[in-house]
Amino acid sequence: MSPKLIVARRLVLAILVLPITAVAVGVTWASPSPPWVPALLAAIGLGGFGWGWWLVGRRVRSYGYCEREDDLLVTSGIMFRRLVIVPYGRMQLVDVTAGPLDRTLGITTVQLHTAAATSDAAIPGLPPDEAGALRDRLSARGEERSAGL
Amino acid sequence: MAGTPPAAAPPAGTPPRNTHPLTVAVRVMRSIPALLGVGVLIALQSGQGLREAFTGDDPVVAVGLGALVLGGLALLLLIVGLVALGSWLSWSRLVYYFDDSGDLRVDSGVLTRQQRRLALSRLQSVDVNQPLLARVVGMAEVKVEVAGAGDSRVTLQYLTMSQAQALRDEVLARAAGLRPDAGTAPQTVIVTVPTRDLVESLLRSSTTLIGVVATVALVAFTVLVEGAVGVALLITGGVPIFQAFGQFVRFFGFTVAESPDGLRLRSGLTSTQAQTVPPGRVHAVEYSQPLLWRSKNWVRVQITIAGAAMGEQNQSSGFTGVLLPVAPREVAEAVVERVLPGLGSRELAWVSAPERVRVRAPIQWRALAVAADERVFAVRGGRLVRRWAMVPHARTQSVHLTQGPWQRRLGVATVSVDVADGPVAVDGLHQDAAVARRMADEQAERAKLAIATAGPERWMTHRLADLPAPDPGDPVV
Numbered sequence: 001m002s003p004k005l006i007v008a009r010r011l012v013l014a015i016l017v018l019p020i021t022a023v024a025v026g027v028t029w030a031s032p033s034p035p036w037v038p039a040l041l042a043a044i045g046l047g048g049f050g051w052g053w054w055l056v057g058r059r060v061r062s063y064g065y066c067e068r069e070d071d072l073l074v075t076s077g078i079m080f081r082r083l084v085i086v087p088y089g090r091m092q093l094v095d096v097t098a099g100p101l102d103r104t105l106g107i108t109t110v111q112l113h114t115a116a117a118t119s120d121a122a123i124p125g126l127p128p129d130e131a132g133a134l135r136d137r138l139s140a141r142g143e144e145r146s147a148g149l
Numbered sequence: 150m151a152g153t154p155p156a157a158a159p160p161a162g163t164p165p166r167n168t169h170p171l172t173v174a175v176r177v178m179r180s181i182p183a184l185l186g187v188g189v190l191i192a193l194q195s196g197q198g199l200r201e202a203f204t205g206d207d208p209v210v211a212v213g214l215g216a217l218v219l220g221g222l223a224l225l226l227l228i229v230g231l232v233a234l235g236s237w238l239s240w241s242r243l244v245y246y247f248d249d250s251g252d253l254r255v256d257s258g259v260l261t262r263q264q265r266r267l268a269l270s271r272l273q274s275v276d277v278n279q280p281l282l283a284r285v286v287g288m289a290e291v292k293v294e295v296a297g298a299g300d301s302r303v304t305l306q307y308l309t310m311s312q313a314q315a316l317r318d319e320v321l322a323r324a325a326g327l328r329p330d331a332g333t334a335p336q337t338v339i340v341t342v343p344t345r346d347l348v349e350s351l352l353r354s355s356t357t358l359i360g361v362v363a364t365v366a367l368v369a370f371t372v373l374v375e376g377a378v379g380v381a382l383l384i385t386g387g388v389p390i391f392q393a394f395g396q397f398v399r400f401f402g403f404t405v406a407e408s409p410d411g412l413r414l415r416s417g418l419t420s421t422q423a424q425t426v427p428p429g430r431v432h433a434v435e436y437s438q439p440l441l442w443r444s445k446n447w448v449r450v451q452i453t454i455a456g457a458a459m460g461e462q463n464q465s466s467g468f469t470g471v472l473l474p475v476a477p478r479e480v481a482e483a484v485v486e487r488v489l490p491g492l493g494s495r496e497l498a499w500v501s502a503p504e505r506v507r508v509r510a511p512i513q514w515r516a517l518a519v520a521a522d523e524r525v526f527a528v529r530g531g532r533l534v535r536r537w538a539m540v541p542h543a544r545t546q547s548v549h550l551t552q553g554p555w556q557r558r559l560g561v562a563t564v565s566v567d568v569a570d571g572p573v574a575v576d577g578l579h580q581d582a583a584v585a586r587r588m589a590d591e592q593a594e595r596a597k598l599a600i601a602t603a604g605p606e607r608w609m610t611h612r613l614a615d616l617p618a619p620d621p622g623d624p625v626v
Contacts, residue, residue, distance in 0.1 A: 070597045071597065089597065
């Protein structure tokens with residue numbers, strides 16, 4: 001996986017956590033509450049941010065995929081590990097998506113769909129060339145081996 | 150195709166048809182209870198004022214109030230008129246027909262026109278339902294469902310019962326690759342659920358049990374401690390009874406019949422449903438057995454049909470995923486055998502979850518097991534309600550393994566087979582991690598092999614193609 005995915009996720013984390021922490025600390029600081037309240041909030045906010053920072057790194061490194069002869073393996077998760085095996089013949093469509101932030105950083109997500117909603121096989125954080133090539137390979141193999149539902 | 154049988158002649162299109170004009174009346178009738186409710190609410194609100202006016206002797210007030218009541222009635226009539234106009238417009242703009250390639254087309258919409266095309270080669274099921282109001286005037290609705298993501302169904306409201314059945318037959322005939330006027334396929338009833346069994350099974354079901362236990366506990370509590378817990382009693386006792394009654398009304402007279410078109414499921418006390426599931430559309434099957442059904446050896450069977458996702462189902466009609474609400478196990482297995490040949494009852498070599506998962510799943514750990522043979526993957530579990538589910542390898546969409554922190558400590562993992570959306574989930578909980586991994590890999594391999602030998606789509610063409618083509622011109626030798 002591209003390390004840019006770590007950057008992207010940490011950026012999102014910062015945008016979500018830091019302003020809220022700042023506002024909470026600011027408000028409690030200005031109000032007549034005892035001084036340990038804003039200190040505690042700041043500690044929780046920053047602590048959570050640090051934890052999330054560390055977790056993002058671990059989680060992103062856990063993503064992986066392996067193209068085998070007849071199926072695709074996708075792994076994810078550290079705490080809650082997940083391994084999905086999708087036979088090429090069962091793929092209905094392959095999505096390549098990239099949000100605004102992803103595009104700026106140059107990463108994309110490849111998502112596989114089968115007839116089952118529970119199949120959830122997503123490979124985030126691929127460089128666009130690799131994602132495109134992967135999609136083309138998967139589609140080609142899927143067509144070779146496809147069979148109705 | 151070489152030697153195409155005459156039955157598979159290219160289907161021709163039909164001219165556009167409207168649904169039955171009584172549709173408008175039924176829709177208006179359907180809106181009346183809501184309108185009446187609003188009217189009653191308003192009347193109650195102003196009731197106080199009315200009473201004062203009628204007891205008083207001021208003629209001006211009385212006249213004013215009379216005008217108000219008349220005005221209210223006029224408004225109600227106006228609204229009914231508007232509903233009628235809207236229903237009429239949408240009715241008159243809806244046409245359905247078969248196009249030249251044999252697919253069902255539905256054009257509808259007053260302001261926004263919508264044209265839908267249902268590829269009958271991907272037909273999943275055809276239902277003929279009679280909601281209560283429509284049933285009163287002898288109308289029925291036809292629901293056609295094809296495989297596909299999102300909204301892949303069309304409901305035609307309303308046709309006369311005979312029109313509805315004719316349309317169902319035509320859809321099925323075209324989907325099967327037969328002539329459109331092939332007529333109703335002959336059917337034989339396989340099983341009918343006796344009303345006695347249905348009632349008894351509902352009384353013995355787990356929800357009823359919980360309700361009774363909770364009610365008894367609360368009564369005891371009330372007697373001992375004294376207090377007004379009437380409301381709580383009503384809720385704990387009422388909800389299961391209400392639920393059981395709903396199931397009774399829905400599953401009343403449940404009949405499973407077999408025809409070349411597939412399986413016909415019929416049921417209903419007030420509203421009736423009749424569903425036809427073409428062969429080979431069933432993706433997974435699950436048996437369940439609540440505690441008190443065990444002495445009777447009863448089971449309930451649910452199936453997953455691709456496309457018939459459960460989330461969007463409304464209550465009055467539509468497929469619940471129930472193939473049999475209650476039946477003795479042997480009967481249920483015989484019926485499953487017809488839907489998924491070879492899957493009725495199988496001797497499976499179950500691999501149980503290791504005893505160490507006892508701390509993780511203290512109640513059901515003993516029941517947890519997975520199994521696989523050359524045809525199916527199966528899982529089982531549950532203690533109070535025993536469940537076991539099966540999916541043929543040809544229907545395996547993908548396989549996944551999951552492992553939470555606690556499971557990792559115990560060295561176990563959950564192996565799941567992903568099937569099309571529906572009521573059946575195939576999760577093999579808490580298997581030894583190595584076993585689970587091996588099972589997942591093997592299952593992916595089996596799925597691959599099964600895909601290579603997938604079945605036909607237009608079932609009758611293939612069935613007929615297997616026979617020597619009849620030649621009506623030739624004298625019999």
